[in-house]
Amino acid sequence: MTEPLDLARLQRRLAAFAAARHWQPYHTPKNLVAALSVEASELVEIFQWLTPEESARVMDDPDTAHRVTDEVADVLAYLLQFCDVLGVDPLAALAAKIDRNERRFPAPGAQNAPERPHPPED
Amino acid sequence: MTEPLDLARLQRRLAAFAAARHWQPYHTPKNLVAALSVEASELVEIFQWLTPEESARVMDDPDTAHRVTDEVADVLAYLLQFCDVLGVDPLAALAAKIDRNERRFPAPGAQNAPERPHPPED
């Protein structure tokens, strides 16, 4: 690969891959989002019995590191394919959300105690 | 925003957002991946009672379109934060996976019937 890695290019490769295999009829938004949630759960499965401390060290084991990397790829693949069939721009969606959250949840001053996370929920 | 949208820049904004709110202690890989799967399910929820045909038209309704876009942002936000704390490069992970799948699942010739999708599973 001599071209730089970017999301739009990966999205085009995924679309070509699916088209060459005639998978478009299966790639409804409903099916793709189910597949996305299944892949997210496969990531969760890696962590389900780990303590918080163990979870921070998963990349130390090469097999687990490979599994994590692979599931990240699957989640991103289905997210990009879902966005592609619906015409959603994921980077613009995230940028808009961060902008909105920065306005809605101003960073606390030094005097404030840390709070449990709540964003990026809307 | 005058800079171009790119994943690495959004990832830095998310990290700064979390740091300013002192959320790092909550952002263990285990917690972030749970949050990722919860957001993926919120996307599923939008589609759960729809027919395949209805699912293809969700962006026609502005409220639903906004909800879809917003959940896409949340999924991507947690995926990027998860990758950030573990040092995983999501674009490289996906490029490597597509390369591997292209070798493992050659596109069928025109004479072959379409098959149900199986990749990008490993």
Added chain:
Amino acid sequence: MTEPLDLARLQRRLAAFAAARHWQPYHTPKNLVAALSVEASELVEIFQWLTPEESARVMDDPDTAHRVTDEVADVLAYLLQFCDVLGVDPLAALAAKIDRNERRFPAPGAQNAPERPHPPED
């Protein structure tokens, strides 16, 4: 097994099974609920590329029927173990929810068009 099948008895067998293997330290509510969601996703995976019509016929294939039954067992196992560690009575919880939903969502008269489902959400 000569005793009748009931939920409480299965719950006791699951607790004894986990105790004999010294798994209690892993069986935090947080971990059990992650495992529950992972098993629910394994059920989803069976259906993710199927049409609604195909999904209604999954039990016709013995292998798929076995897989479905097995995943149902896993979902129920983790739900019961989760309820056990937190002292939640799942049957009482469901009975109370149905009571509440019957009051909140009266059945429509014959003249009403069917609506898309919304309960049992609260």
Added chain:
Amino acid sequence: MTEPLDLARLQRRLAAFAAARHWQPYHTPKNLVAALSVEASELVEIFQWLTPEESARVMDDPDTAHRVTDEVADVLAYLLQFCDVLGVDPLAALAAKIDRNERRFPAPGAQNAPERPHPPED
């Protein structure tokens, strides 16, 4: 309610509730299993930022206790409805699975170190 609580009776009430609202067309196995996974994720959401220790104390707060109980009801409701439309007996499925796991994963003798859980996977 003067009759004893049992799973089969709750399953019949759920079926009657759905039938009175003409929801059967929506209650395909594929849709019900999506709804099940969404409800399981709503349970996960309650725990996603909690430490293992905090997760063990969720029932101390009445509001959180109510939320947990309510989501347990939703998960069980969709599991029972899914089983109903496919003719799966959830108690028999679980009993068979426990039998199988007891044969496949004998309890370790006292000399063995505890292992991380793996069953009830198959």
